[in-house]
Amino acid sequence: MDYPEISFEDRMSTVDFQVSRRAHIEVDSEICNSCTTRECVHACPANLFVPTTDGGILFNYEQCFECGTCYLLCNKQGAISWTYPDGGDGVTFRKG
Amino acid sequence: MSEHAGPAATTAQATEKATTFDVVVVGAGPAGSAAALELARRGHHVALVERGAFPGAKNVYGGVIYGRILDELIPNWWEEAPIERWVTRRQTMLMTPTQSLTVDFRTENWGKPPYNGATAHRAKFDAWLASKAEEAGAELITSTVVTGLLTENGRIVGVRTDRPDGDLRARIVIACDGVNSFLAKQAGMYPDGQVHHTTLGVKETLALPRETIEERFGVSGTDGVDIELVGGTRGIAGGGFLYTNLDSVSVGVVLSLTELGKAKVRPEELIADLKRHPAIAPLVKGGELIEYAAHLIPEGGYNTMPKLTGDGILVTGDAAAMCLAAGIWLEGVNFAIGSGMYAGRAAAEALSKNTTDLSGYERMLHESFVLADHRKLKGAPELLLGDRVQNKYPAMICDLVENLFQVTNPAPKPGLRKLFRRGAKQHGIRLRDLAKDAITGFRAYG
DSSP states (O other): OOOOOOOHHHHHTTSEEEOOSSOSEEEOHHHHHTOSOOHHHHHOTTOOEEEOTTSOEEEOOTTOOOOOHHHHHOOSTTSEEEOOOSTTOEEEOSOO | OOSSOSTTOOOBOOOTTOEEEEEEEEOOSHHHHHHHHHHHHTTOOEEEEOSSSSTTTTOOOSSEEEOTTHHHHSTTGGGTSOOSEEEEEEEEEEEOSSOEEEEEEEOGGGGSTTOSEEEOOHHHHHHHHHHHHHHTTOEEEOSOOEEEEEEETTEEEEEEESSTTOOEEEEEEEEOOOTTOHHHHHTTOOOSOGGGGEEEEEEEEEEOOHHHHHHHHTOOTTEEEEEEEESOSTTOSEEEEEEEOSSEEEEEEEEEHHHHHHHTOOHHHHHHHHHHSTTTHHHHTTOEEEEEEEEEEEOOOGGGOOOOEETTEEEOGGGGTOOEEETTEEEOHHHHHHHHHHHHHHHHHHHHHTOOOOTHHHHHHHHSHHHHHHHHTTTHHHHHTSHIIIIIHHHHHHHHHHHHHSOOTTSOOOOHHHHHHHHHHHTTOOHHHHHHHHHHHHHHHO
8 A cells, every 4th residue: 555655844844843042952063074874864753964965964953852862872972962952942742 | 060951961059049849850741740749749849840831742652551550649540531542452463564463452341440551642641640740739840941950968959940040959859851861860870871772762643533443443432452563663673553542543663772773764764664564554544644753762671770769869760761661561651650659759758757768769669560560571671672572583473374374285284393493494593592582581571
């Protein structure tokens, strides 16, 4: 049976985000330059890590599930500075 | 001191302007609300701090709330808890890309009081449980992140929050801050190697009309179905689930973090695999995605738990790695409620005796299902997440059943022993490993 898969953008639009002005997660693309495994790129369920042509990583914190996958998998000391968004900001699961 | 909660946060000294409570409970999930409820009922001044806009806002799970432990907290809770459906049909499905073998159990007993398990939306359920704590007198503080522990002379004396002048002093802090527990980490209670026994759960909630769900899943009224899936995750250790809500179904996968990291496949592709599987497709067909969600699960069990008691701090629920991922039993919310309740009880005991001794917490955990079950099943996670149980056995068993049911005329029937030997060989399973796993299984489950 064929399953019409929706675009990732539409997938993420099913989730509520109160986007914080502060980036709660910061990625140091310089450090990512020397990373060969880049497990964050496909493991992040929100698909927030995008490889750039110059070998770095472009990261956008806005639609983050705050799950912790990236910092647990990252093996490059200091590449990811991870915090929770400020109170009330970030993801809100209406179902969960 | 970093001003935000994260892996690198440290402890701090309390400021002059701190507000004082008997106990600060961090996280208004099921563990936190149970702890706060227990304390408030005993007349203690308790703060229940939640970083989400409402309790449950940050929480996701994969299926079923087993309510028996709630009997102790809220008599006849089933008359008011916001549940979706009562699970009266429970299936375990072994699958390969083209086959499935299902054990299907149903009972009417689980569809009437006192019930067994329920499906629910955590956003509603957690908010309800927190409201019970509030009604009992706990002070719920939402949209507030606890950014660190306050210490004095090595003893924990409260928490710092992200609000201006937001220090909260307390004689006891109960960490119910979930799978990433930065509080347990800050307190130096968390063991290394978390990534090795953590899984990522990814879930889609798909809207379907109530009647369609009842027809497809063979249930009526508010009866529901929980299906646990083994072997459908492209060789990545983990599993899958599909369960019914009132007018939606939830389908998802649970994946070993380290194996997902190496696998170069995206989590939502694995959900798509499941939705295309011949055994699952007819059940989810036409469902409209109403929420995509993801959350980490602490699946390592007893051997991977942090220290549960420190000087002025107790650790509960997911923060204490209390999810039970033992194959036939997949439980989390009940362990959170139980550990939270006992933490609240132990804290209340210490407060009333005016002592700093919190050892009652672990005693209660060991005497109850919380640590008794985890201790008994401590060998299960390793066995279940191993390659044989994850990949080889489901395929071997599905093939075995296919060959058993397949009529081979004119050739004579091969006989079970021969089929078994052939299957084991085909799937590269040494009988000695099979025997070893059987013994491990009997030990873990016996």
